[in-house]
Amino acid sequence: MARKKRADQPIVIKGASDTPPMAASMGSMEWNKTASWRSIRPVILEEKCKRCMICWKFCPEPAIFPTDPPKIDYEYCKGCGICIVECPFDAIVSEKEGK
Amino acid sequence: MLEIRFHGRGGQGAVKASDILAIAAFNEGKRVQAFPFFGVERRGAPVTAFTRISDDEIRIHSYIYEPDVLVVLDPTLIGAVPLTEGLKPNGKIIINTERESEHFSFPDAENPVVSTVGCSAIALKYGLGSQSAPIVNTAILGAVAKATGLVSIKSIMDAIKERIPTKKEENAAAAKETYEFLR
């Protein structure tokens, strides 16, 4: 899946005159890689996975692609662990994040 | 009133350090105030924390703009953020680094008194944190006590044992070692 690159010029707001009327993000969802927030990493065990897609439905981000088998987007997954808890087949396990 | 500003990165314990320093001064009969810079806190992002120590009631509730002392838990912040902004003339800067103080220059500060201590190595010696992320907040407080003379090392060690939930003895010992190391 193609992702837009972050704009070359960082967006700098000087004051009221260039502040937009409402607090709407200007592309930060794309380039703010929330992977850095993770302290645990969910891992899908493909042999156990039944492709029910419950993990994809429950992911709050969403950071799971509804593919066969589902794939976790580790650029954005924040490690909340909901998919681990919700999988009815215990096909997602938790691993410690980090070096 | 003395104003101390702590600079670290999220996860290094700068906020806890500002708190422990306040407790140490309080236990010596001072009035104190401690609080973090209220920005968005993320691991790795710059974190600033403040401690005020006074004999009189502390009424002010704004950030510290003219610190007497700067405590730098992460030397990579030097040059990356306006660290010395507002530092009083002859202000003290205590840096966690293996390098000697002569290595550092602070062109925006007026006659700063710089002290350096390798807190990371000392912290790791006592099993505080990991190789990639040593926890230096307690170790650096020993250096702060020695460099500033604001509080005794005993008060620092007691405050550490009061506020740090685990490895109390190791954290206190790390502070004692940096205190003794700094001449």
Added chain:
Amino acid sequence: MKKVLTGNFATAYGAKAARVNVIAAYPITPQTTIVEMLSEIVADGELDASFVKVESEHSALAACIGAQSAGSRTFTATSAQGLALMHELIHWAARARLPIVLANVNRAMGPGWSIWADATDSIAQRDTGWMQLYCENNQEVYDTILMSYKIGEHADILLPALVNLDAFFLSHTSQVVDLYDQKTIDQFLPPYNPKIKLDVNHPRSFGALTSPEHYYEFSYKIQNAQEKAKEIIRKVGKEFGEMFGREYDLTESYRCEDAEFILVNYGTLAGTVKDAVDRMREKGIAVGSLKIRYFRPFPSEEIQSVLKNVKAVGVIDRAISYGHEGPFFTEVRSNLYGSKASLYGFIAGLGGRDVSIMDIESMVDYMKKEQPSHLIWIGVKK
């Protein structure tokens, strides 16, 4: 016993010292540690209270209203969006004459999503009949919770109190707080014992349909209670001073007697302004500070007596009523009708922006040099 506590912990200790019977609250940054500390205190058996877990702030206040109606002393805490969610029940609690105490951590309303200090949330509850006040430091938060129960539960008052503390500047800032001996506190604050309450042995219905024939008089009585509250606040504040060594009033004057310029303020700004006043006095500027503790009931007598003959008055609002001006400025100005003082309405610190001593000096500088203006935005980046 003196301890170093954050504003939130001081709040929790205040509720504990007041021996509240029921606590119902929902977490919201930056209030969460109040409720976390209270749940620990209750779980450890240090406070004999029912801790009710609820699913929203509206339910939290509903639970307090129910429990208070049955004769329990109740406590809750919230902030910004949470306080707004309670709004219809905020009206209810006052109109039902239930002396609940709610600790509100003053936080900005979103969007933009903000967790930082701003008084818009509490000022929006101004007309509901609650007593409403702003704390300058953590000691005052602890003291005020104790006094608010005593004042609210007075038979002639029976009104809830909104105790405000600034987000982060108090809630997460550690300061020295003197915690009093529980025996003395119990002497100061006896158990809650209302004459009218939910009681199966003396059944009543509450909040019944009220026709225009009677509603008007109920309203009149609420206003009377607020006016009487001024007298009780002063009385209890004096009594508190005698028993615990710290006296409180509706307002607090600092170096106003010979002042040419007086800054009217509330919340944590009151502390910073005092330091700024001292600094400016050293430079020969005759400036003083009038801190407003109680916004409701409005301290009209104090404001008139302190401000009427001064040369210039600058009101610092940490909120704005869009379409008009700062809310405290509006009220102070209308209260000074007929006075010859020059009036300046400063807006500062919205959304948690820090207000420094230099900012305050710039306000007095403005008052010296510029014509009176009802709306001056301090520090806005154009």
